[in-house]
Amino acid sequence: MAITDVPAFAHLTDADIENLAFELDTIRQDIEDSRGGRDSRYIRRTIAAQRALEVAARLMLAAGSKRSAWWAGTVTLGLSKIIENMEIGHNVMHGQWDWMNDPEIHSSTWEWDMSGASKHWRFTHNFMHHKYTNILGMDDDVGYGTLRVTRDQKWKPFNLGNILYNTILAIGFEWGVGLQHLELGKISKGRDDRAATMKRVKEFGVKAGHQVAKDYIAYPALTSLSPWASFTSTLKANAVANVIRNVWSNAVIFCGHFPDGAEKFTKTDMVGETKGQWYLRQMLGSANFENGPALRFMSGNLCYQIEHHLYPDLPSNRLHEISLRVKDVCDKYDLPYTTGSFLVQYGKTWRTIAKLSLPDRYLRDTADDAPETRSERMFSELEPGFVAVDPTTGRRRGLKTAIATVRQWRRDRRTAREAATPDDLAA
Amino acid sequence: MAKNYIKVSANVADTVRPKIAGAKDHPGWHALRTIAERITTPLLPDDYLKLANPLWSARELRGRVVEVRQETVDSATLVIKPGWGFSFDYQPGQYVGIGLLVDGRWRWRSYSLTSSPVTSAPSRTITITVKAMPEGFLSTHLVGGVAAGTIVRLAAPKGNFTMPDPAPASVLFITAGSGITPVMSMLRTLSRRDQITDIVHLHSAPTESDLMFAAELAELQRSHPGYRLHVRTTRDQGRLDFSRLGDEVPDWRDRQTWTCGPEGMLTAAEGLWSAAGLHEQLHQERFAAARTAVHGQGGTVEFARSGKSVTVDAATPLMEAGEGAGVQMPFGCRMGICQSCVVGLLDGHVRDLRTGVEHEPGSRVQTCISAASGDCVLDA
Numbered sequence: 001m002a003i004t005d006v007p008a009f010a011h012l013t014d015a016d017i018e019n020l021a022f023e024l025d026t027i028r029q030d031i032e033d034s035r036g037g038r039d040s041r042y043i044r045r046t047i048a049a050q051r052a053l054e055v056a057a058r059l060m061l062a063a064g065s066k067r068s069a070w071w072a073g074t075v076t077l078g079l080s081k082i083i084e085n086m087e088i089g090h091n092v093m094h095g096q097w098d099w100m101n102d103p104e105i106h107s108s109t110w111e112w113d114m115s116g117a118s119k120h121w122r123f124t125h126n127f128m129h130h131k132y133t134n135i136l137g138m139d140d141d142v143g144y145g146t147l148r149v150t151r152d153q154k155w156k157p158f159n160l161g162n163i164l165y166n167t168i169l170a171i172g173f174e175w176g177v178g179l180q181h182l183e184l185g186k187i188s189k190g191r192d193d194r195a196a197t198m199k200r201v202k203e204f205g206v207k208a209g210h211q212v213a214k215d216y217i218a219y220p221a222l223t224s225l226s227p228w229a230s231f232t233s234t235l236k237a238n239a240v241a242n243v244i245r246n247v248w249s250n251a252v253i254f255c256g257h258f259p260d261g262a263e264k265f266t267k268t269d270m271v272g273e274t275k276g277q278w279y280l281r282q283m284l285g286s287a288n289f290e291n292g293p294a295l296r297f298m299s300g301n302l303c304y305q306i307e308h309h310l311y312p313d314l315p316s317n318r319l320h321e322i323s324l325r326v327k328d329v330c331d332k333y334d335l336p337y338t339t340g341s342f343l344v345q346y347g348k349t350w351r352t353i354a355k356l357s358l359p360d361r362y363l364r365d366t367a368d369d370a371p372e373t374r375s376e377r378m379f380s381e382l383e384p385g386f387v388a389v390d391p392t393t394g395r396r397r398g399l400k401t402a403i404a405t406v407r408q409w410r411r412d413r414r415t416a417r418e419a420a421t422p423d424d425l426a427a
Numbered sequence: 428m429a430k431n432y433i434k435v436s437a438n439v440a441d442t443v444r445p446k447i448a449g450a451k452d453h454p455g456w457h458a459l460r461t462i463a464e465r466i467t468t469p470l471l472p473d474d475y476l477k478l479a480n481p482l483w484s485a486r487e488l489r490g491r492v493v494e495v496r497q498e499t500v501d502s503a504t505l506v507i508k509p510g511w512g513f514s515f516d517y518q519p520g521q522y523v524g525i526g527l528l529v530d531g532r533w534r535w536r537s538y539s540l541t542s543s544p545v546t547s548a549p550s551r552t553i554t555i556t557v558k559a560m561p562e563g564f565l566s567t568h569l570v571g572g573v574a575a576g577t578i579v580r581l582a583a584p585k586g587n588f589t590m591p592d593p594a595p596a597s598v599l600f601i602t603a604g605s606g607i608t609p610v611m612s613m614l615r616t617l618s619r620r621d622q623i624t625d626i627v628h629l630h631s632a633p634t635e636s637d638l639m640f641a642a643e644l645a646e647l648q649r650s651h652p653g654y655r656l657h658v659r660t661t662r663d664q665g666r667l668d669f670s671r672l673g674d675e676v677p678d679w680r681d682r683q684t685w686t687c688g689p690e691g692m693l694t695a696a697e698g699l700w701s702a703a704g705l706h707e708q709l710h711q712e713r714f715a716a717a718r719t720a721v722h723g724q725g726g727t728v729e730f731a732r733s734g735k736s737v738t739v740d741a742a743t744p745l746m747e748a749g750e751g752a753g754v755q756m757p758f759g760c761r762m763g764i765c766q767s768c769v770v771g772l773l774d775g776h777v778r779d780l781r782t783g784v785e786h787e788p789g790s791r792v793q794t795c796i797s798a799a800s801g802d803c804v805l806d807a
Contacts, residue, residue: 029782032784036530036531037531038531039531051474051478052478094766095766095769098766098769098791100531100532101535101790102533103487104487108440108442108443108769108791109442109443109445111470112469113469113470119440119442122767123439126760127439127765128435130764130765131765138435207469211468211469213465213468214466218465278762313763
C-alpha cells in the first residue's frame with residue numbers, strides 16, 4: 001500500500017535522518033561554493049553546440065536530395081531537440097544556471113523548443129513533481145493520469161489498455177507534458193476553476209501554436225523553395241525528429257521513477273516532513289541508470305535521477321561527482337541506491353506497465369512488497385532490534401539488509417513450496 | 428495518523444519574454460526579425476546571430492571593450508563599442524550599467540559615462556572611467572583585469588544628474604575624486620556645443636598625480652577663458668570647507684551647481700544650499716556604492732510594482748514579507764526548489780537563508796528562501 005512512514009521504512013532514527021540531512025547539505029554547500037568559470041563555459045558551449053547542430057540539421061534537410069541526407073538531417077534534428085529539451089531546457093528551468101546571473105540562461109526567462117509552455121512545466125514538474133515526488137494523488141507524474149504504474153492505484157477495466165496508452169504517450173510525449181497542467185480530467189468532470197483553466201488553455205494555445213506553425217508550416221514552406229527539398233519532405237522530417245525526441249525523453253523520464261525499487265508514498269508522509277525525510281523520500285523514490293559520457297549528456301544527466309532529485313538546482317555537469325559522494329552516504333546508512341543498465345531499467349518499466357494492465361488477482365505480489373511499490377509492512381516479520389551494527393562485519397544493518405533478508409525468506413519459502421509439489425505435477 | 432490532506436496551490440511567475448532594445452528605432456529590421464522569428468521560435472534570430480558575433484543581438488545590450496586607457500595609477504578609461512539596440516542619445520551626466528563576466532557570474536555596476544553624446548554617435552563608442560576602490564572588487568577588476576576585446580553587458584543609460592541643452596549661463600561644478608566623471612561628460616559636451624561661457628569648477632583629489640583627465644582639463648582651461656578650474660590637493664590643503672565657499676566662489680548663489688563626490692561632501696553641500704533656500708539650483712549625484720554600502724540585518728523591503736513596502740528582520744523570507752504587506756507574490760514550493768517565485772532584485776542586497784550567500788542588485792532571487800540584508804527593492 002505504498003510507504004506511509006518513511007523513517008520506519010528506512011530503518012533510521014530521527015537522529016540518523018538529521019545526520020543524513022547534514023551530510024547531504026554539506027555536499028550541496030561544497031558544490032555551490034565551487035561553481036565558477038568552468039561550469040559557466042560548459043553550459044554556454046553546450047548551448048552554442050546545440051544551436052549549431054540544429055542549423056546543420058536544417059541545412060541538410062534543405063540542401064540534400066538523397067534519402068541518406070534526409071535521414072541524416074532528421075536524426076541530427078532529433079538529437080538537437082533532445083539536447084535542447086533535456087541537458088539545456090529542463091536543467092535551465094530548474095534554476096541550475098541561475099547563479100550565473102545571465103538573463104538569457106535563466107529559469108525565469110527560458111522557453112523551450114516543444115509544445116508545452118515552460119511556465120506550466122515549472123508548476124507540474126519543478127513544484128508538484130519535485131516537492132511531492134511519487135506521492136500517490138499528488139505527483140501527477142505517477143502515471144500521468146492515464147497509466148497504472150503501481151498496484152497502489154486501483155485497477156479499472158480502462159487499465160487493460162496500459163501498453164497501448166504508454167506507446168501513445170511515448171510517441172506524443174511533448175503533448176502529454178504540454179497538456180498535463182490543463183488537467184483535462186478535471187475539466188471534463190466540471191471540477192476546475194474555469195477562469196484559471198481558460199488562462200492556461202490560452203497560454204498553452206499560444207505556445208503550441210507557434211511550435212506547430214514552425215515545424216509544420218514555416219520550415220516546410222521555406223525549404224520548399226530549395227530545389228532539393230519539398231514541403232512534405234521537410235514536414236515529415238520535422239515530425240519524425242519530434243517523435244525521436246519524444247520517445248527518448250519519455251524513456252529517460254520513465255527510467256527515473258518506474259523501474260523496480262523506485263518507491264511510492266502515501267499522502268500521510270508529507271505531514272510535518274523534515275528536510276531529512278524529504279531527502280530520504282527523494283532517494284527512495286528515484287532510480288538511476290548506468291552511463292558513460294555520451295549517455296550522460298544525451299539524457300540531460302538524468303541518468304543521475306537520484307542526485308537530481310536531491311539537488312534539483314545544482315548544475316547538471318556536477319551530478320557525476322555528486323553521485324560518487326551520494327553513493328557513499330547510501331552505503332553508510334545501508335540505503336539502497338537503485339541503478340542498472342539503461343535497457344534493463346527501461347525494460348522493467350514496460351514490464352511493470354504490462355503486468356499492471358491486469359487486475360490484482362492475476363498479480364502475485366501485494367502492494368506491501370512488490371517490485372514497483374513497497375511499504376514498511378513488508379518488514380513486520382523482522383524481529384525488533386534488527387537494526388544494529390552487525391557484530392561480525394561492523395557494518396550498519398539498515399533498509400538494504402532488511403530488504404535482502406525478507407527477500408531471502410520469500411525465496412526460501414517458495415523453494416520449499418516447489419519442493420513439496422512435484423508429486424502433484426506428476427499426478 | 429495526522430490529517431490526510433494538503434492544499435496545493437501556486438502562483439507561478441510568468442516566463443519573462445525577451446525585450447528587444449531599440450525596436451522602435453529600427454522598424455524595418457524589427458519587422459524582418461518578427462518574420463524570421465516564425466522559424467526560430469521560441470528563440471529569436473538574435474539568439475543564433477550572437478553566436479557569430481556577440482554584438483549582433485538586441486535581446487540584451489552588449490558591448491565590446493575596444494581600448495583600455497590608463498588615467499592615473501588606480502583609474503582607467505574603457506572605450507566600449509555597443510552592439511545592436513544601444514541608443515546613443517543619452518544625456519551628458521547619465522550613468523550606464525556594466526555587466527562583467529567574472530568567474531562564470533555576471534556582476535553589475537553602474538558608472539557615469541565620460542564620453543559626450545555629441546561624439547558618441549559618429550564614433551559609435553562610449554567611454555566610462557573607473558577608479559579602483561580598495562574594497563571594490565569589480566572596480567579593481569575593471570581597472571586592472573579587462574583586456575581589449577572583452578564582451579561586457581550594458582544597461583541603457585539612466586539618471587537625472589544631467590546638463591540641459593542649452594546650458595545655463597553660469598555654472599558651478601564641485602567634484603571630488605572619481606566624482607569628476609559625469610562632469611567630464613558635461614564639459615566635453617559643452618565644449619563641443621560651444622556653450623562654455625562661465626564655468627567655475629572646484630575639484631578635489633588627494634595629490635596632483637591622482638588627478639584624472641589632468642591634461643585634458645588643462646587644455647580646456649587654456650582654450651576656454653570662460654572655464655576656471657581650481658584643483659585642491661586634499662592631502663596637503665585639506666578638504667573643501669563649505670562654510671567658506673564664498674571665499675572661493677563669491678557668486679555661488681547665482682550659479683546652477685552640479686556636485687558629485689563622497690557622501691560627506693554631498694551632505695555638506697545639501698546643507699548649505701538648503702539653508703540658503705536655493706535647493707533647486709543644486710544637482711547632486713550619489714554613487715550607488717554609497718547608498719548600498721551598509722548591509723544590515725533585515726531592512727525595509729520595497730515592492731516596486733505594487734508600490735508597497737514593509738520593514739522586516741533578517742530571518743523573514745521576502746515572500747512572507749510581501750504576502751504580509753498584501754503583495755501578490757509569485758509562489759510555489761516554498762522550500763527553494765521550484766523557481767516559481769523568482770523576481771528581480773532592483774536595489775539593495777538580499778541573503779540566501781540556506782547558505783548565507785549575498786545577492787547583488789541586478790540579480791534575480793528566490794523570495795521563499797531569501798531575506799533582506801539592508802534595505803532592498805524587489806520587482807514585484
